[in-house]
Amino acid sequence: MSAPASHVKHPSHAAEASPPGPGAGGTGTLLARRPPQISGSTVPKELVHRHNPAEVMLTGWERRGGDSFGLTARWPRFHRLFADVNGCHDPLIAAETIRQAGSLLLHAEYEVPFGHQFVMWNLSVSTWRGPLAVWTTPADIDLAVTCHDVKRRGKALLGLRYEAVLRRDGEVVAHGGAAVSCVSPAAYRRLRAPQLDGAGPPLPLTSPVAPHEVGRTSPTDVVLSPTGQRGHWLLRVDTHHPVLFEHPVDHVPGMMLLEAARQATISTLGYTAPPSEVTGEFSRYAELHRPCLIEARRLPRRGVEESVLVTGEQDGENVFRSVVTLPPAGG
Known part of the structure; x- marks a missing residue:
């Protein structure tokens, strides 16, 4: 899974990540600033809350100004779960790519520390069958992502919603979005304790x-x-x-x-x-x-x-x- 050099543009302030723990986030905090990645690799798996590098769809990102970003992704021809559907890439791989885009931007661009949990309130995706066709090579995807309703308390991000347009060779293959809240580790423990304490x-x-x-x-x-x-x-x-x-x-x-x-x-x-x-x-x-x-x-x-x-x-x-x-x- 790789992308052309022009598709791998990482801001120098992307974070070094520590391994995530149970739940959507990880353990630890944002650490030293990370230099741009070498062309051909995917983004750090911790930024998209994955443990297996093979499950990372995103290959790069850049800020285009304000709350607008460009990201790149690569979809494999064959996937363990998101399998070929009637000769097309599974539309749920587009949904997973949109999910990963939000996770990456919250950590790398909005500086939400690892260990915080992301509560996703909704997620949607619409796709077009033609551009979804499985070819003889993996599908390189360009994403245009815009964030809205960015809410903060002081410097801490409380949440936002975002929209994404996915293109393949310039043709729109999907669009969608999500709304996400950010919860600190202490608040998450309080939130989940009634359900988890003694749950078995x-x-x-x-x-x-x-x-x-x-x-x-x-x-x-x-x-x-x-x-x-x-x-x-x-x-x-x-x-x-x-x-x-x-x-x-x-x-x-x-x-x-x-x-x-x-x-x-x-x-x-x-x-x-x-x-x-x-x-x-x-x-x-x-x-x-x-x-x-x-x-x-x-x-x-x-x-x-x-x-x-x-x-x-x-x-x-x-x-x-x-x-x-x-x-x-x-x-």
Whole structure:
């Protein structure tokens, strides 16, 4: 995974990173200022909250002025989870790239120390099938990211929202965005203590639905378990999954919830296609030690596309809400 030299522009104040601990952030603080990286490498994995360098999509970034930034990414031809969908790169790899962009900018440009947690309230992505096509080489992606509603208390960043436009060879392949809050380690402990103190281990791993019903080839990648009721599933949480749980966390990752929404949509509509749009709103943490019920409902058709509303509920309270839109079958 590499990028042309012109795509690797790192500000000299990017931070040296210490390894992240449980949760979205890491341990330690921002350390010495880091010189520009050597061309051909990805950004430091700690900046995007990954442990495995192979899961880092971003290859470089630069500030373009104010709260506008240019970033570069590279999508592999083959990925362990974000696999080829009908000859296209998986649109959820675009969602993960947008997530990583926010994490990088918060640390490297807005100077949020490692150890702080990022609470993502929403994440959305829309894609275009043509530019998503898998070619014989990895896909080099340029991102234009603009941050809005930047909130601070003194010098400390409280949160922001950001929008991203992703291009491949100058053609728009995706756009989306997210809203993120920053939480100090002490505040995070207070926030999570009521749920985590005495919570016990994660639930035992439940049986998957048939992979072909949810657009998967391996049961390992299935995140839904049958309930016997149509349109309802239990979230299947495999804390040893090499991508969804590639580092320890104390809650279900948001990307897993979006994958659950995608799988529930495919099961509901009865066919597999790369989603043209995925939106996710996260209202509370999905806990590892409590069952999470997933429910899907087909929405009225808009044009030729089909949309499904997917919700997650835990202990009678909403955890997340997602709308997934697919192009027509065979379209």
